Amino acid sequence: MRPFTFHPGPRLLAGPDQAEALAEKLPPGPCLLVTDADLVQLGITDAYRDAIGKDREIVVFDAVEADPSKETLLAATEAGRSAQVASVVGLGGGSPMDVAKLAAYLLGSGDELDEIWGVNIARGRRLPLALVPTTAGTGSEATPISVITCEGGVKLAVNSPPLIADWAVLDASLTLGLPKHVTAATGIDAIVHAVEAYTSARLKNPLSDALAREALRLLASNLQTAIEEPRNLEARSAMLLGAHLAGLAFANAPVAGVHALAYPLGGLHHLPHGLTNALMLRHVLAHNVEAARDHYAELAEIIEPDCAGQGSQARAALLIERLDELARNSGLALRLRDHGIAFEEAPRLAEEAMKQGRLLVNNPCEISQSDAQRLYEAAW
CATH class of the missing domain: 3.40.50.1970 (Rossmann fold)
Structure with missing residues (x-):
């Protein structure tokens, strides 16, 4: 160790x-x-x-x-x-x-x-x-x-x-009775914390890993219930505990590229933080997939245990697909254009994302300014 x-x-x-x-x-x-x-x-x-x-x-x-x-x-x-x-x-x-x-x-x-x-x-x-x-x-x-x-x-x-x-x-x-869009956005935020902590390039460790895995299990299995049954105390309790465990995980193994690219969307357009993470989630994970393939494959088994017999590339792709499905099924609009952001803003957003060096250093692979622009364009 x-x-x-x-x-x-x-x-x-x-x-x-x-x-x-x-x-x-x-x-x-x-x-x-x-x-x-x-x-x-x-x-x-x-x-x-x-x-x-x-x-x-x-x-x-x-x-x-x-x-x-x-x-x-x-x-x-x-x-x-x-x-x-x-x-x-x-x-x-x-x-x-x-x-x-x-x-x-x-x-x-x-x-x-x-x-x-x-x-x-x-x-x-x-x-x-x-x-x-x-x-x-x-x-x-x-x-x-x-x-x-x-x-x-x-x-x-x-x-x-x-x-x-x-x-x-x-x-x-x-948390009982929170509006569906708030439950969805905050739940996706917590899921991103768990995933990015588990793949953090610098400070990932066995304790943060254990917390991130349990957080993802709780969050992924209860998010849809919490959205559809807003007064379900058991689901709400599981979500709150999952979010806390994910917080402990990323407090020790810091978040990375998804958050780095999400922050300019919130800072410049005042979109809720959880929504901005959801907007960039699929695209940043796809950018990272080869560098983080083994870790993504391990996380896929938490969401879909039946995939355990598949190869690491298939499981990593499955994780990205399942997380994207969770975000889409939550009811969030997942294109930048849905929130009044113009395609032409991608260069400025990418420039702003580069100011998040404290986060980018934790990403499993480099995200350059040109990479960031390409990812914003993909999210448009």
Whole structure:
């Protein structure tokens, strides 16, 4: 076995109705709750707000948007600083959780944001932090990564162990009734995390592999049920656990080309992150197929065990086909043209994708700027 390093994720509270249990884990003193306005309006935050606010002041910052901006992050941090909060809770999808992670870090460490972009640069101490996902997709509650949209639509990230939360809550009751398109996009996002972690070129290791495989099994076998039966708690629980395991996997074996090419679609066109991954999934996997053939073949057996007797090339091709079917059957529109993106934008998108060097270095094979342009054109 070659040497490897593995960072475990947060401690977990799993199961429905965990609000009181989470409140007991937080320190005394004011708490900053980072969420979004839609969740507040729908009442999804109520139980956690009530429980956390029972014995402490609670400061609600609900202005987080999709693909949160640097300005939003700094506003959340200032809200926490003004109230002298003692802890931070992020409740929502990946966007509120990413803002909560960095706000907790900036409040606790006193570091300047523009000095900590990148990998393992943030080394200070953050405030106590808990994360409560309301979608089964990003796995942000499991990772030390926060992605923020900066000037010009460029996505920058802080990736460092201090951003790992103290606690994460997997409460599938918060995901019941999610719209089909949200369930589909976030589910495909989680599947991409599992696949890219399993094939990560630099830091793939036995523990991340085991997590990625189990994540893919849970996600692939429950996504369609969760879409068709939005109040099926068993399927929702499996999806939430699968997304968390995929998050742990890619926190240690980072994602690669699919994400690198997805980010410009979100940054420039404000498409949901899970959808952008779905748009590029088939094309990037096809580009990688020879370099990652054996790994893709192994993953194919998780989705379709009957293929075990086939050769590696056939199994790898089958994986790409089955993942594409999952995305199509989820109801997502999978062409760039379906989302108002012109064919002529491919060169600019490719140029923007090259800025994601931290992701491209993890891909099983090189993706050059000309490769990226060709892949965007194929996805059009």
